[in-house]
Amino acid sequence: xxxxxxxxxxxxxxxxxxxxxxxxxxxxxxxxxxxxxxxxxxxxxxxxxxxxxxxxxxxxxxxxxxxxxxxxxxxxxxxxxxxxxxxxxxxxxxxxxxxxxxxxxxxxxxxxxxxxxxxxxxxxxxxxxxxxxxxxxxxxxxxxxxxxxxxxxxxxxxxxxxxxxxxxxxxxxxxxxxxxxxxxxxxxxxxxxxxxxxxxxxxxxxxxxxxxxxxxxxxxxxxxxxxxxxxxxxxxxxxxxxxxxxxxxxxxxxxxxxxxxxxxxxxxxxxxxxxxxxxxxxxxxxxxxxxxxxxxxxxxxxxxxxxxxxxxxxxxxxxxxxxxxxxxxxxxxxxxxxxxxxxxxxxxxxxxxxxxxxxxxxxxxxxxxxxxxxxxxxxxxxxxxxx
Amino acid sequence: xxxxxxxxxxxxxxxxxxxxxxxxxxxxxxxxxxxxxxxxxxxxxxxxxxxxxxxxxxxxxxxxxxxxxxxxxxxxxxxxxxxxxxxxxxxxxxxxxxxxxxxxxxxxxxxxxxxxxxxxxxxxxxxxxxxxxxxxxxxxxxxxxxxxxxxxxxxxxxxxxxxxxxxxxxxxxxxxxxxxxxxxxxxxxxxxxxxxxxxxxxxxxxxxxxxxxxxxxxxxxxxxxxxxxxxxxxxxxxxxxxxxxxxxxxxxxxxxxxxxxxxxxxxxxxxxxxxxxxxxxxxxxxxxxxxxxxxxxxxxxxxxxxxxxxxxxxxxxxxxxxxxxxxxxxxxxxxxxxxxxxxxxxxxxxxxxxxxxxxxxxxxxxxxxxxxxxxxxxxxxxxxxxxxxxxxxxxxxxxxxxxxxxxxxxxxxxxxxxxxxxxxxxxxxxxxxxxxxxxxxxxxxxxxxxxxxxxxxxxxxxxxxxxxxxxxxxxxxxxxxxxxxxxxxxxxxxxxxxxxxxxxxxxxxxxxxxxxxxxxxxxxxxxxxxxxxxxxxxxxxxxxxxxxxxxxxxxxxxxxxxxxxxxxxxxxxxxxxxxxxxxxxxxxxxxxxxxxxxxx
Numbered sequence: 001x002x003x004x005x006x007x008x009x010x011x012x013x014x015x016x017x018x019x020x021x022x023x024x025x026x027x028x029x030x031x032x033x034x035x036x037x038x039x040x041x042x043x044x045x046x047x048x049x050x051x052x053x054x055x056x057x058x059x060x061x062x063x064x065x066x067x068x069x070x071x072x073x074x075x076x077x078x079x080x081x082x083x084x085x086x087x088x089x090x091x092x093x094x095x096x097x098x099x100x101x102x103x104x105x106x107x108x109x110x111x112x113x114x115x116x117x118x119x120x121x122x123x124x125x126x127x128x129x130x131x132x133x134x135x136x137x138x139x140x141x142x143x144x145x146x147x148x149x150x151x152x153x154x155x156x157x158x159x160x161x162x163x164x165x166x167x168x169x170x171x172x173x174x175x176x177x178x179x180x181x182x183x184x185x186x187x188x189x190x191x192x193x194x195x196x197x198x199x200x201x202x203x204x205x206x207x208x209x210x211x212x213x214x215x216x217x218x219x220x221x222x223x224x225x226x227x228x229x230x231x232x233x234x235x236x237x238x239x240x241x242x243x244x245x246x247x248x249x250x251x252x253x254x255x256x257x258x259x260x261x262x263x264x265x266x267x268x269x270x271x272x273x274x275x276x277x278x279x280x281x282x283x284x285x286x287x288x289x290x291x292x293x294x295x296x297x298x299x300x301x302x303x304x305x306x307x308x309x310x311x312x313x314x315x316x317x318x319x320x321x322x323x324x325x326x327x328x329x330x331x332x333x334x335x336x337x338x339x340x341x342x343x344x345x346x347x348x349x350x351x352x353x354x355x356x357x358x359x360x361x362x363x364x365x366x367x368x369x370x371x372x373x374x375x376x377x378x379x380x381x382x383x384x385x386x387x
Numbered sequence: 388x389x390x391x392x393x394x395x396x397x398x399x400x401x402x403x404x405x406x407x408x409x410x411x412x413x414x415x416x417x418x419x420x421x422x423x424x425x426x427x428x429x430x431x432x433x434x435x436x437x438x439x440x441x442x443x444x445x446x447x448x449x450x451x452x453x454x455x456x457x458x459x460x461x462x463x464x465x466x467x468x469x470x471x472x473x474x475x476x477x478x479x480x481x482x483x484x485x486x487x488x489x490x491x492x493x494x495x496x497x498x499x500x501x502x503x504x505x506x507x508x509x510x511x512x513x514x515x516x517x518x519x520x521x522x523x524x525x526x527x528x529x530x531x532x533x534x535x536x537x538x539x540x541x542x543x544x545x546x547x548x549x550x551x552x553x554x555x556x557x558x559x560x561x562x563x564x565x566x567x568x569x570x571x572x573x574x575x576x577x578x579x580x581x582x583x584x585x586x587x588x589x590x591x592x593x594x595x596x597x598x599x600x601x602x603x604x605x606x607x608x609x610x611x612x613x614x615x616x617x618x619x620x621x622x623x624x625x626x627x628x629x630x631x632x633x634x635x636x637x638x639x640x641x642x643x644x645x646x647x648x649x650x651x652x653x654x655x656x657x658x659x660x661x662x663x664x665x666x667x668x669x670x671x672x673x674x675x676x677x678x679x680x681x682x683x684x685x686x687x688x689x690x691x692x693x694x695x696x697x698x699x700x701x702x703x704x705x706x707x708x709x710x711x712x713x714x715x716x717x718x719x720x721x722x723x724x725x726x727x728x729x730x731x732x733x734x735x736x737x738x739x740x741x742x743x744x745x746x747x748x749x750x751x752x753x754x755x756x757x758x759x760x761x762x763x764x765x766x767x768x769x770x771x772x773x774x775x776x777x778x779x780x781x782x783x784x785x786x787x788x789x790x791x792x793x794x795x796x797x798x799x800x801x802x803x804x805x806x807x808x809x810x811x812x813x814x815x816x817x818x819x820x821x822x823x824x825x826x827x828x829x830x831x832x833x834x835x836x837x838x839x840x841x842x843x844x845x846x847x848x849x850x851x852x853x854x855x856x857x858x859x860x861x862x863x864x865x866x867x868x869x870x871x872x873x874x875x876x877x878x879x880x881x882x883x884x885x886x887x888x889x890x891x892x893x894x895x896x897x898x899x900x901x902x903x904x905x906x907x908x909x910x911x912x913x914x915x916x917x918x919x920x921x922x923x924x925x926x927x928x929x930x931x932x933x934x935x936x937x938x939x940x941x942x943x944x945x946x947x948x949x950x951x952x953x954x955x956x957x958x959x960x961x962x963x964x965x966x967x968x969x970x971x972x973x974x975x976x977x978x979x980x981x982x983x984x985x986x987x
Contacts, residue, residue, distance in 0.1 A: 027785070027826040028869030032855030032876060033723075039875055077723060077855065079790035 005054040013051060015110045016097075017295040018090035023082035024048045030074035030084040035214055036067050040367055043067070044074055044084035047091060060098045061180050063366070065091040066352075066359030069227075071215035072290035086293055093295065096351050099176045105347035112296035115344075119304070122340040130332050140328050143319055144252050149328040150335070152252035162342055163245050169346045170354055177355060182362050190369040198364040206357040209234070217288075226278070233275025234353065237305075239268035240312075255320060269313055276306040301349045308337045390415075390502055391444040393461070394423040395430075395451045403480065403490045408450070411495045415502050420444070430457060435464035444470060448501045450478035450494075476501045483507045496977040503985040510981040511972055518604040518929075518959050519705035520544060525596060525899070526710035528556025529942060530934025530949040532578050534708050537953030539587035543960055546702055547582065548594040548610055550895075551639070553657035555579055556712055560640065560736065562743040562750075563811065564942055565803040566838035572745070576656050583658040592659060595895075597699065599902055603928030604705055604959075612698040616664035616672075617650075618690035624652060624660050628682035628691060636668045642736040644770055645747040650682050650691070654745070664693065706929045706956045709913055710949065711899065713890045713935040716787045716794065724786060724886055725857045729864060730755040730768035731777075732857055732884040735804060741770060742811050748772040752815050754882055776816045777882035781866045782808055783854050784825040788889035796910050799939040801887035802829045806839055808885055809847040821847045822879055824854040824868050832941065850877065857884050890939050903930060912938045923952045931955055 010021060024045070031037045031045040043064040050058050068088040075085040097106040108115040130150060134140065142148045182190065205211070212218060212227040243251060243265055250261040279302050282291045311334035318327035345351065392412045394405055405423055412421045420442050424430070439447065447465055449457050454477045462472045478494075478501035485493040500507040520543050524531045527549030535545045547554070559579075561571040582588050591612055598609040617628075634649035641647075649668040652660070666672050670679035671693045683691045718734050719727035726732045731754055733741070744750035753774035758767045782805045787793040802825065809821040823842075828849075830839040843849055854868035863880040870877045892911040900907050905925050906914045913932045916924040923931050933952040934945040 025789075025826060026852075026871060028852035028871055029855040031869040032852070032867050037869075037876060042869070042874070042876060045869060045871070079785075079792065081791045 003055055003057060006056040007054045009054040009056050009059075010051055013087075013090055013094060016090040016093040017293065018051065018083075018087045019293075020081060020083045021048055021051050021087055023080040024052065024078075024084070025080055027079060029077050029079065033073050033077050033216070034068075035216055036069075036211060040370060041067055041363060044088050048082065048084055048087055051087065051091070059091065060095065061183070062091075062095075063181050063359045063363050064088070065095055066356050067211070067363060068092075069209075069212040069215050070290045071212075071217040072288055073216045075289045075292075083289075083293070085290055089290075090295075092352060092355075093297065093349070095177075096347070096349070096355070098180065099173045099351075099355070100347055101172075101176060102347075105351075108344070108347055109295075109297055112300075115297065115300055115348075118344065119300070119340040122343050123336040126336050126339040127332065130335065141324055143324045143327050143331075150331055152249045155252075155335075156248040159245055159248060162339075166342060166345050170351070173346055173351065174354060174358060177358060178362070181359075182366070188366070188369045188373050190365060191372075194365050194368050194372070198361060198368065201364050202357055202361045205360040206353075207235075211360065226282075229275050229278045232271035233279075236268040236271025236275065237353075239264050240272065243268070255322060257320065265316075269309065272305070272309045273313075276302060276309055280306060297349050304337060304341055308334065308341060311337060388417040389419045389443055389445045390417045391420040391439070391442060391447045392418055392422070392498070392502070393447065393449050393457075394421075395428055395449060395454060395457045396424075396426045397452045397456060398426065403485060403494055405494075407491050408494050408498060412450070412498055412502075415499060417446075418502060428457075430460045430464075432460050432463040432467065435460065436467035439464055439468035439470060444468075446474040446476060446502075446504065448476045448478055448498065450480070450498055450501065452479075452481045454479055474504070476504055483511075492974050496972075496974050499974075499978045500981045503981045505981040505984045510984060511977050512980075519606075519703055520960050521546060521702070521704045522706045522708060522956050522960075523548070523606070523608055523702065523704040524708045524710060526550075526556070526712055526893075526934075526936070527554030527582075527590075527592070528710060528712045528934065528945075529558045529575060529578075530710035530712070530936075530945045531556070531708070532575075532582050533946050533949035534710060534933055534953045534956075535582055535588050536578060536585070537950055538956055539585050541953075541957050542587065543957065545588045546591065546610075546704060547588055548591045548596070550593070550595055551653065552593050552615070552663040553653045553659070554582060554590070554592065555654075555656075555658070557736075558942060559654065559656075560642065560743070561739050562746075563807060565807040566832070566834045568807070568810070572656065579656070579658040583660075590659065591700075593663065596899065596902060599707070601703075603930075606704050606707055606929065608702050608704060608707070610700045610702065612700060614664070614666060614695040614697050615661070616666070616669075616691060616693050616695045617662045618688075618692065619659055619661045621688050621690040622661045623688060624662060625687065626652075626662075627685050627687065628662055631681045631685050633679065633681070634665075634668050634670055636665055640740075641747060642734070642740045644733075644737050644740055664691070669693065706931065706959060707903070708931045708933055708952050708956065709899070709903075709925075709936055710933045711893045711896060711936040713939070714893050716889045716891050718786060718886050718888045721787055721793065723856045724783065724884070725859070725864075726886060729857065729859055729884075730757075731864060731882060732886065734886050734888045735801070735808070736888075738808060738885045742808075742815070750815070752776060752812060752883075777812075777819065778816075779820045779822070779879065779881040780809070780812050780883045780885065781822045781824065781854065781857075781864075781879060781881040782885045782887065783857075783866070784823065784887045785853055786886040786888045788887075789826065790889075794889045794891065794910065796939070797829065798889040799829065800941050801889070803832075803835055803838070803941065805885070805887045806830075806842040806847075810842055810845065813845055813847065822866070822881070823847055823849045824866070825849065825851065826853045832943065890935070893936065896936065903927065905930065908938075910938075912936060923948060923955055929959065 026045060026049060028045050031042050037043055041064050047064055065088050070085050070089055072085050075083045078084055093109050097109055134149060138149050139147055140149050144152060209231050212230060218224050218227045247261045250258050283294045286292050311330050315327050315330035315334050318330055409421055409423050412418055447461060449461055458475060458477060462475050465475055466472050478498045480494045480497055483497050485497060497507050500510045522538050523546045524535050525548055527547055531547055532554060535547045539545045555575060558571055558575050564571050582590060591610060593615050594610050594612040596608060597611045600607045628650045629648045632648035632650045635646045636649055637643050638645045638647040640653045649665045650662055652662050683693060715736050724732060740746045741748060742750060742752055748770055749772060751772055753770055754777050755768040756771050756774045758769050760767050784801055784805055788798040788801060805823060809823055812819055812821050828839055830836045850868060850870050852869040852871040854866045856867050858865050864884055865878055865880050866884060867878045896911060904927060908914045913936050915922050915932055915937055916926060925932055931952045933949040
């Protein structure tokens with residue numbers, strides 16, 4: 001069947017960060033050097049080719065971009081400086097846009113202005129809402145309890161409401177992803193029980209990021225960088241998310257420390273601090289090839305996360321040391337960063353937290369399906385031969 | 388004659404400042420009217436014709452960067468005004484090279500020629516001085532040899548200087564030439580002998596250019612002839628000196644795969660066929676005559692003089708030909724192929740010497756085997772004629788070429804010699820597997836594509852996709868790459884990896900450039916005057932380029948260019964006019980010449 005091409009695709013991808021794709025002359029260095037490329041999912045050269053030709057349909061059903069952790073080996077070795085690693089990164093951004101049917105993600109990725117204005121507007125709305133509440137109820141001199149400036153119960157309810165809304169959007173996006181990449185294709189049929197067979201891979205890849213550890217740069221580094229930092233950041237982030245979503249009343253309680261909940265918070269904060277420091281520094285120093293080009297959304301991501309971490313820790317310190325007013329003000333600032341962050345979650349780089357393990361899982365299912373098909377054929381041939 | 392001059396420019400950026408030129412045009416004889424229209428004027432033929440009619444012009448000149456653009460409107464207007472359309476002249480600044488430092492002067496000259504209706508190229512012929520009949524050729528490779536023979540056969544004296552001890556260059560190292568698979572030595576050695584015996588060729592080996600002075604037609608060149616320490620006339624190449632010499636040095640001619648002595652002959656067919664001393668490694672010379680000196684005592688002809696000093700010679704020549712050739716890039720700076728780490732990863736030139744019938748293994752293709760040095764106890768990997776033959780050979784194209792990190796350009800010969808290698812390997816080792824990893828197959832010459840087809844038909848596995856890495860696994864080299872046509876990632880365990888390493892300008896090219904006042908292109912090769920029109924001339928008159936030093940090319944192209952250079956040199960000698968350069972022309976000269984042509 002003929003495939004429809006989109007000759008403007010490469011121009012569009014340019015705005016997602018893939019600037020040098022046309023330089024590629026297909027020597028195959030990148031695919032050969034990548035430890036994750038195998039016969040079924042071979043990248044980045046193939047994706048570069050599809051991009052050059054404008055095969056939009058092929059690219060949007062591809063899982064390859066998610067299988068890449070951008071260790072930078074391919075871009076390092078590229079003889080044409082076509083930057084295949086950055087191309088894969090841009091394809092991930094483009095895919096986040098594709099999985100999101102609302103089109104909001106695309107607006108964020110294509111324009112920094114839109115993204116910044118959204119953050120500012122949501123941030124100010126949060127601020128006004130909190131101040132409005134302050135007019136009727138709540139006192140700036142109280143941190144916790146029913147009369148607090150920002151009472152834990154109220155914030156918690158708001159968290160849960162926002163969380164479930166976003167969870168719903170994420171589930172829809174995940175379904176879109178499945179629909180695009182795992183639709184019963186023309187080449188292989190995937191029986192339902194294959195999904196069950198590999199289901200454990202989903203939490204496994206989510207919590208270990210094992211494939212990042214296999215990347216060649218990780219192997220060369222003594223401290224398993226950047227895998228360890230990335231993993232630490234993810235663990236810290238997820239722990240904090242769970243704490244805030246489920247245990248917020250405990251976190252916000254009394255000046256004395258509630259160790260069973262807080263110990264996790266402290267460890268998570270360390271992970272977040274190290275991660276944020278490492279990635280901002282890498283993007284500034286630009287020593288490694290994967291940080292040579294930072295898309296505007298990358299900067300928004302790390303800077304906003306850094307602000308959230310910083311304000312969160314400060315308000316906690318103020319609260320424990322009894323400076324209630326300062327604690328309340330920083331808490332408000334913290335919320336002004338967190339709410340835009342949460343609202344934008346499914347439409348930004350953040351979504352790779354979900355898409356990447358999903359893609360690994362889907363890839364495993366697909367691989368099994370192909371193996372099954374091959375085996376069946378073999379059995380068939382064997383029967384023919386014996387007859 | 389009433390002449391009107393109109394200035395029309397096309398773009399802002401490259402345009403020259405016209406004020407001076409306009410002033411100059413006012414004072415030209417016959418010019419009654421000048422007008423500068425500025426950049427991209429919109430001209431109306433009817434309005435223009437009124438103006439032209441009022442002034443009763445007999446000739447109009449359109450001057451500017453691309454005045455041809457406005458010729459139709461002026462011609463129309465001039466015809467409407469009753470003028471002769473033949474008398475619309477163009478003064479095209481850009482076309483005649485009014486650029487750079489003397490752009491204004493050149494523009495004035497071009498304008499002056501146009502007002503006289505004399506073609507600029509006719510008036511601006513540079514005068515050369517009388518040309519000295521001798522020619523200096525720097526570099527004794529195939530290009531230098533060919534050019535020397537062409538000129539000398541025409542009866543003109545030639546000085547051929549060569550940095551190493553023998554002429555022949557890289558071609559002497561090769562086994563076969565592509566695509567005909569002729570024996571390289573069979574083509575080259577007769578020419579080398581002819582150079583050695585030619586009465587018009589003064590051959591200076593082991594020599595280099597110290598200084599160049601003078602103008603086209605008469606260059607005074609100072610040449611340093613380094614101490615050879617062996618008398619060229621009386622040496623009969625018996626080889627006794629080499630037998631007794633205790634010093635072992637890595638052989639340059641064998642591309643480092645074998646060793647020679649400190650007193651040696653580069654190869655048996657060397658021209659001049661005389662032994663020479665490697666001054667840097669000779670124990671006697673390095674110890675100021677304290678140690679050794681065995682060769683002097685043993686020489687039956689008593690022709691060795693280790694006290695010999697360098698000689699400075701000064702010669703006068705009319706033309707200089709640069710044929711300095713190329714060097715091979717150091718493959719060890721590319722880490723992924725493991726050259727210098729794994730012993731059986733070798734470069735193309737090493738393989739040439741290995742497979743050459745006159746090489747150290749007698750043309751047998753073998754693997755390097757480990758040997759323990761008895762004196763130092765260190766492990767050494769060497770080619771041993773009794774060593775095992777490889778069963779699987781990988782040849783990797785484009786190593787360091789077409790790569791923005793190393794050489795951005797294509798080295799042009801690698802595809803073809805790599806295909807030749809796989810033929811040689813298959814010819815010499817029955818049942819061998821040969822893998823060619825390529826990006827694009829550049830078989831551009833006569834018979835090249837057919838040669839590539841032939842190699843494919845011979846059963847070589849030609850893999851589209853350059854291999855990315857060479858690694859070691861269980862004592863086997865493993866070459867990993869992507870086969871783009873088959874859509875597979877491939878890993879081949881092999882015994883021998885041959886790297887088709889890219890070519891770079893010869894060492895010393897930069898120094899020679901500053902010495903001669905020439906320019907090099909961005910890749911470091913000598914710049915020719917015009918790639919299409921004047922591929923052998925340089926910016927300086929009387930200095931020519933031939934062969935690889937101008938850019939990578941194969942042997943047929945090199946020989947062709949060398950012959951073309953000889954034609955240029957002979958032209959300048961027989962015409963008696965040196966090839967002066969246009970930059971030497973003065974405005975007044977061009978003006979006077981244009982005037983004389985005009986009146987004539």
